[in-house]
Amino acid sequence: MTPLLTSSSLQVRYGPVEAVRGVDFEIGEGEIVAFLGANGAGKSSTLNALVGLVPVAGGKVAFAGKDITDAPAETLAPAGITLVPEGRRVFGTLSVADNLKMGVYAIRDKERIAAAWDRVYSLFPILFERREQFAGTLSGGQQQMLAIGRALMCEPRLLLLDEPSLGLAPKIVDQVFELMETLRRQGVTLGVVEQNVARSLEIADRVYVLAGGRIATQGSAAELATSGQVQNVYLGGE
Amino acid sequence: MEILLQQTVNAFALGGTYALLALGLAIVFSIMGLINFAHGELMTIGGYVLMYCGLAGLPFALTVGLAILSTTLAAMLMERIAFRPVRNASGATMLITSFAVSMILQVLFQNFISVRSQPVLLPQLLSDSVRVGGFIIGVNKLLAIAATVVMLVFLDWFMKHQKTGIAMRAAAEDFAVARLMGIRANSVIAGAFALSGLLAGVAAVLWVSQRASVDPLMGFTPVLKAFIAAILGGLGSLRGAVAGGFALGFIEIYLAAFLPAAWQEFRDPIGLGIVVGVLLLRPNGLIPAASLKAQKV
Numbered sequence: 148m149t150p151l152l153t154s155s156s157l158q159v160r161y162g163p164v165e166a167v168r169g170v171d172f173e174i175g176e177g178e179i180v181a182f183l184g185a186n187g188a189g190k191s192s193t194l195n196a197l198v199g200l201v202p203v204a205g206g207k208v209a210f211a212g213k214d215i216t217d218a219p220a221e222t223l224a225p226a227g228i229t230l231v232p233e234g235r236r237v238f239g240t241l242s243v244a245d246n247l248k249m250g251v252y253a254i255r256d257k258e259r260i261a262a263a264w265d266r267v268y269s270l271f272p273i274l275f276e277r278r279e280q281f282a283g284t285l286s287g288g289q290q291q292m293l294a295i296g297r298a299l300m301c302e303p304r305l306l307l308l309d310e311p312s313l314g315l316a317p318k319i320v321d322q323v324f325e326l327m328e329t330l331r332r333q334g335v336t337l338g339v340v341e342q343n344v345a346r347s348l349e350i351a352d353r354v355y356v357l358a359g360g361r362i363a364t365q366g367s368a369a370e371l372a373t374s375g376q377v378q379n380v381y382l383g384g385e
Numbered sequence: 386m387e388i389l390l391q392q393t394v395n396a397f398a399l400g401g402t403y404a405l406l407a408l409g410l411a412i413v414f415s416i417m418g419l420i421n422f423a424h425g426e427l428m429t430i431g432g433y434v435l436m437y438c439g440l441a442g443l444p445f446a447l448t449v450g451l452a453i454l455s456t457t458l459a460a461m462l463m464e465r466i467a468f469r470p471v472r473n474a475s476g477a478t479m480l481i482t483s484f485a486v487s488m489i490l491q492v493l494f495q496n497f498i499s500v501r502s503q504p505v506l507l508p509q510l511l512s513d514s515v516r517v518g519g520f521i522i523g524v525n526k527l528l529a530i531a532a533t534v535v536m537l538v539f540l541d542w543f544m545k546h547q548k549t550g551i552a553m554r555a556a557a558e559d560f561a562v563a564r565l566m567g568i569r570a571n572s573v574i575a576g577a578f579a580l581s582g583l584l585a586g587v588a589a590v591l592w593v594s595q596r597a598s599v600d601p602l603m604g605f606t607p608v609l610k611a612f613i614a615a616i617l618g619g620l621g622s623l624r625g626a627v628a629g630g631f632a633l634g635f636i637e638i639y640l641a642a643f644l645p646a647a648w649q650e651f652r653d654p655i656g657l658g659i660v661v662g663v664l665l666l667r668p669n670g671l672i673p674a675a676s677l678k679a680q681k682v
Contacts, residue, residue, distance in 0.1 A: 220561070238559065
């Protein structure tokens with residue numbers, strides 16, 4: 148396994164509050180890595196720090212062999228790493244097509260852009276049907292598809308997803324998890340923060356369980372699914 | 386009836402100028418949360434360029450072009466020198482910075498140009514009037530309305546169909562996510578200032594062509610009005626800024642025209658009272674900004 152992304156002793160602070168207290172992890176090329184843990188464990192802060200949305204207070208992050216610890220957020224999409232933020236955060240007053248156009252903003256190569264449109268519209272035919280509509284008028288599930296489609300427009304090597312199934316209908320949750328597997332087959336590496344533990348253990352290769360800003364448990368998803376260690380962390384037991 | 390039509394034309398001309406200024410404030414505010422009180426000094430710069438070019442005997446069309454170019458460049462310089470260093474500071478810090486920029490420029494105008502009002506040479510055509518279907522309209526009023534329409538159509542096209550314009554709307558709605566897409570903060574903000582400078586330049590030409598003079602404090606009053614217009618329309622909302630600008634123009638002109646003579650000295654309080662009344666009913670303005678809605682979710 149070649150690590151595509153390596154984080155060593157990553158720290159995130161909000162004023163005096165230490166949200167992430169030195170976490171080490173790797174995401175290997177072609178893997179699905181899930182980050183689990185209770186609310187406030189530091190999962191989202193970790194993802195946000197990787198893409199420069201919150202400053203890194205300490206430690207190092209390397210992506211594809213390059214140090215990206217202090218890289219500004221806008222340089223990361225062109226470098227091949229992007230995040231689908233929690234709560235989708237589509238541009239509600241822009242049309243669906245304009246949202247996708249923003250996803251491809253940093254790319255100049257016309258052929259790559261055309262290929263990105265084809266790919267996203269074939270993955271999500273509903274977005275093609277609704278391309279003229281304001282993104283704010285889509286259903287929650289469609290907005291999530293748009294948020295993921297928008298992130299895929301820049302053809303990331305590493306796609307980070309923050310709570311992609313949160314607040315969605317069960318049928319749409321199935322679609323989101325299927326989509327993650329489809330993307331992995333297409334060669335996209337995935338890092339996922341999820342509250343749906345059972346489904347995450349099914350699709351992930353490896354899992355990091357966070358608690359109190361530290362990594363409490365890690366291992367292959369198969370191991371953790373049988374050992375019951377994940378449940379213990381959630382319940383605060385040993 | 387004739388007076389009503391006449392005053393309506395005046396209201397459109399004045400409201401259009403306010404709308405352009407309010408739009409300039411709104412574009413910058415929507416993207417970086419800065420209320421740029423130095424926007425008025427951009428107008429003043431445009432006014433002085435009109436004055437000097439007029440003295441140099443340049444053709445008026447070229448003069449107008451140079452004035453607008455100068456305000457656009459001045460706005461971009463202002464961003465680069467004064468506002469970029471405080472970009473991530475609180476709203477109050479940015480506001481105070483804009484007051485400082487405004488005062489420094491006023492003092493520079495007073496010391497290096499003149500404390501007094503200077504005449505601006507304008508083509509005769511601007512003070513002429515034309516007769517349209519029985520009533521008389523000043524050419525400058527018609528040009529003001531035409532220029533406002535052209536600018537609004539241009540801006541609408543730019544914001545809807547140009548990649549940079551769409552990126553500005555995206556950044557206004559959610560700056561962090563826009564940056565995730567690879568949209569560079571520096572270029573979006575510089576673009577916002579360039580647009581606001583362009584609008585201030587057009588507004589300066591319209592303002593000066595009504596009064597044929599320029600003084601160091603010229604920009605203060607119209608920008609204060611534009612600020613009121615932007616709040617009335619919904620701070621940070623571009624459509625709101627246009628609506629607020631026209632609404633304020635209509636309120637001012639109609640009050641001046643139709644309020645009984647004994648009440649005229651209370652014109653401004655009554656006008657502002659109407660604005661306050663609207664805001665009591667619609668606290669986020671006539672057309673609230675999208676980012677406000679987003680925060681509530």
